Amino acid sequence: MVLAAVIVLVPRMPRWDRVKKSFFDVEQMRDSLPRLIDAFWLDVKIFAWTTPAIFVLALLIALARNSRSPALFPVRAFAAVYTDVMRGVPVILWIYLVGFGVPGLGLERPYNSPLLWGSVALAMTYSGYVAEVFRAGIASVHESQRAAARSLGLSSWQTMRFVVLPQAVRRVVPPLLNDLVSLQKDVALVSLIGPIEILRQANIDKAKFANFTPFIVAALIFLAVTIPLTRLTDYLWHRQQRRTTGTRVAA
Amino acid sequence: MTAGPNNTATPSAAAAKVSLRGVTKAFGNNVVLRDFSLDVSAGEVVSLIGASGSGKTTVLRCINLLEQIDDGAVLLDGDEISSVGRDPNPVRRRVGIVFQSFNLFPHMSVARNITLALTEVLGQTTDAARDRASELLRRFGLSEKADVYPDQLSGGQQQRVAIIRALAMKPEVLLLDEITSALDPELVGEVLDVVRELKGSGITMLIATHEMAFAREISDRVCFLHGGTIAEVGAPSELFGAPRDERTKQFLRRVRM
Ligand SMILES: Nc1ncnc2c1ncn2[C@@H]1O[C@H](COP(=O)(O)OP(=O)(O)OP(=O)(O)O)[C@@H](O)[C@H]1O
Ligand SMILES: [Mg+2]
Numbered sequence: 001m002v003l004a005a006v007i008v009l010v011p012r013m014p015r016w017d018r019v020k021k022s023f024f025d026v027e028q029m030r031d032s033l034p035r036l037i038d039a040f041w042l043d044v045k046i047f048a049w050t051t052p053a054i055f056v057l058a059l060l061i062a063l064a065r066n067s068r069s070p071a072l073f074p075v076r077a078f079a080a081v082y083t084d085v086m087r088g089v090p091v092i093l094w095i096y097l098v099g100f101g102v103p104g105l106g107l108e109r110p111y112n113s114p115l116l117w118g119s120v121a122l123a124m125t126y127s128g129y130v131a132e133v134f135r136a137g138i139a140s141v142h143e144s145q146r147a148a149a150r151s152l153g154l155s156s157w158q159t160m161r162f163v164v165l166p167q168a169v170r171r172v173v174p175p176l177l178n179d180l181v182s183l184q185k186d187v188a189l190v191s192l193i194g195p196i197e198i199l200r201q202a203n204i205d206k207a208k209f210a211n212f213t214p215f216i217v218a219a220l221i222f223l224a225v226t227i228p229l230t231r232l233t234d235y236l237w238h239r240q241q242r243r244t245t246g247t248r249v250a251a
Numbered sequence: 252m253t254a255g256p257n258n259t260a261t262p263s264a265a266a267a268k269v270s271l272r273g274v275t276k277a278f279g280n281n282v283v284l285r286d287f288s289l290d291v292s293a294g295e296v297v298s299l300i301g302a303s304g305s306g307k308t309t310v311l312r313c314i315n316l317l318e319q320i321d322d323g324a325v326l327l328d329g330d331e332i333s334s335v336g337r338d339p340n341p342v343r344r345r346v347g348i349v350f351q352s353f354n355l356f357p358h359m360s361v362a363r364n365i366t367l368a369l370t371e372v373l374g375q376t377t378d379a380a381r382d383r384a385s386e387l388l389r390r391f392g393l394s395e396k397a398d399v400y401p402d403q404l405s406g407g408q409q410q411r412v413a414i415i416r417a418l419a420m421k422p423e424v425l426l427l428d429e430i431t432s433a434l435d436p437e438l439v440g441e442v443l444d445v446v447r448e449l450k451g452s453g454i455t456m457l458i459a460t461h462e463m464a465f466a467r468e469i470s471d472r473v474c475f476l477h478g479g480t481i482a483e484v485g486a487p488s489e490l491f492g493a494p495r496d497e498r499t500k501q502f503l504r505r506v507r508m
Binding site: 144 | 315317339340341343344347348350352354355356357358367368371372416417420
């Protein structure tokens, strides 16, 4: 309905012609598309190398927060402060702080690349969010599972590894994918400190041709990736729901 | 046999397989076990009966070191296992426990549930562990279920697998905590049959139970717990047939209705 109204009404607006020219210029699209796809490769690469780093870091933080030994109190406290600080500051600010700040310390090439430190900033912040997801998953595994494992003589680490974590991770796959969808978009923020990824390339094209169409193309490229990811998340979520909440009633 | 209000044929503590000496355990202000003492000799089957909240589960969890006691001592073969800072894992290899709620690992097949501790704790090879699991599954009539996941089993089958999982470690002592309480009545029999089969195999068993008929049939001695202490202990025929303690009489009247 709304969509139909937009399709019918928007072209009747008085300045539609001008907007159409500056946002939906077909020539411009054809010209920008290859360049933007090329630039998007950098986004994909940043995504690809930050994701494993995020998972490893987040898992370590979550395990630290779930440790029980009284001696490990400082570790728990550090993990708690870490997640609070990472989640309490906007991603973009971390990217500025780390991406400009660390290279500004006077590091040698290649260790002064904003691309490197921008990625590090992303990994840091996202590991804070993902750690909380893991922690919730670990907490959701019933204490009796631990009792059963410990009573068989498994150490607390073996209990975590063989009994708690596999169940925890299975339960949090949907929220994890959700975070990955956000990460996929936030990768573009790295452009703000220099690297020419898709958003920056679109901006360059826009300036060069005095036309906004490259932004539309960039948005479409993002959608082409995030929509399938989102659908996959939904699908896994529903499957999980069915498993844990029993058979659905018909209506 | 000589009958006493507190004791029947208690072996000397030194010869006892499991020995609780003056054990006290509190959760916050709630003192759950008070100066609790009991000796169980090797191969003996002792049942713990008593009202809900009387401390049966807590006794078993203390023996398995799943709870840390506040005072007293727990001994296994005369060796004090309850000392603070002692590694509980070697003890747990020798003392198995089966829970009311089965607590099978839902993400593992039946076979893996059984072999996990064999490979990871005892260091057996996958093949050896798998053989041990098959042998036990066959013995208890569950051969076809080896590769099935726990949620595809009936409650009775799940509990039998849980018992097998504990037995696979060849424990010297087996603690059974109301293993039939979560089961439909028609499934109780198959689980109790497993316990009957184990009696006399040399394994020492402590059984917390609400099944009075079963306790009477299977036990060498029965302990009636009240408020975290043993109010009365004796051979089943004495404790059920001629209880001495007023609280025992009351309890038995209530459960028999
Ligand atoms: N983890 C715990 N934290 C606090 N209180 C506990 C805990 N476990 C047991 N209790 C308390 O200890 C008391 C004895 O509990 P226990 O489970 O040993 O009784 P029980 O004889 O096994 O009872 P039931 O027949 O209901 O299983 C109860 O009052 C219970 O509320
Ligand atoms: Mg109990």
